[in-house]
Amino acid sequence: MQIELKPSAHPLPAAEREARLAAPGFGRYFTDNMVTIRWTEGRGWHDAQLVPYGPLEMDPANMTLHYAQEIFEGLKAYRQPDGGVALFRPERNALRFQHSARTLAMPELPVETFIEACDALVAQDVEWVPPHGGEASLYLRPFMIASEVGLGVKPANEYLFLVIASPAGPYFPGGVKPVSIWISQDRVRAVPGGMGDAKTGGNYAASLLAQAEAAEQGCAQVAYLDAVERRWVEELGGMNLYFVYGDRIVTPALTGSLLEGVTRDSLLTLARDLGYESEEARISVDQWREDTANGSLTEVFACGTAAVITPVGEVKTKGAAWTQGSGEPGPVTLRLREALLSLQTGNAEDPHGWRHPIA
Structure with a gap:
């Protein structure tokens, strides 16, 4: 046209x-x-x-x-x-x-x-x-x-x-800082068969009340569980989540109620390029807490266009709270973040043809 x-x-x-x-x-x-x-x-x-x-x-x-x-x-x-x-x-x-x-x-x-x-x-x-x-x-x-x-x-x-x-401007002008997460167990953002996998303002409006509740709990972001069992971790109000198990990284599987983030998709491929095993799977909130406690879950980060990659430091739910890893940005999170930004800004090779030059 x-x-x-x-x-x-x-x-x-x-x-x-x-x-x-x-x-x-x-x-x-x-x-x-x-x-x-x-x-x-x-x-x-x-x-x-x-x-x-x-x-x-x-x-x-x-x-x-x-x-x-x-x-x-x-x-x-x-x-x-x-x-x-x-x-x-x-x-x-x-x-x-x-x-x-x-x-x-x-x-x-x-x-x-x-x-x-x-x-x-x-x-x-x-x-x-x-x-x-x-x-x-x-x-x-x-x-x-x-x-x-x-x-x-x-x-x-x-x-x-x-x-x-x-x-x-840069999302973290003073250096990359972990965010705190409130896991909402009372409110849901979207349901399978609805419009949770569409990028529409209504989905963001649905996140505002829970986001306000997260702020009341001293948290910067809210994470949602599935609407059916209130058990499976889905995504944040405006970002997807990743869980790091040593050299294996996992993001919640798409179920029809999650937005298929472009950054999320890029990291699945980029992680493999860097030698990590990356996959989509279901992660329960209990598993999140237990795997953090036993040390197998080493890092958690959120990702999206605006923030690129944001490390998670603290997690709170009703009746429970824990620190993710050391509470500081983990090495896998920082490596993936640097790799993605280097590709976007032209400081690294582009093997998948993701950069689209403007004539």
């Missing part, structure tokens, strides 16, 4: 942009432009444009506001050693975006169009990509909402796809 380029005539002055890039945080600042593509029943995808970043005009009866037909993705563009820019595995995000669309009865955006939209925005706003040499990146947020106006309960017949971008 040809994207019509109508960029901002008044981009942010270079000095102001550089000031923002010096301390971008996460999701605080946005680039000068965005991409929009419309879908209409009977016509399909049309009117692909790159336009100045700005507010959307929305009718109060927009169906997204009432029935939550909304999906999104998150991926990063990294400055490479030669000064170029590359996205990390955008085709995986595009395929997951299609899966989310099917789950919420929305039209599927072609993979090539998803990637073209991301490419166009990064190429136009390339000066917003932080310099090579650290963990900073340009975070892209492709998303789609219903744009039909009406209150009938049905899939909408009009949709709007957008891509916006925001510079992101």
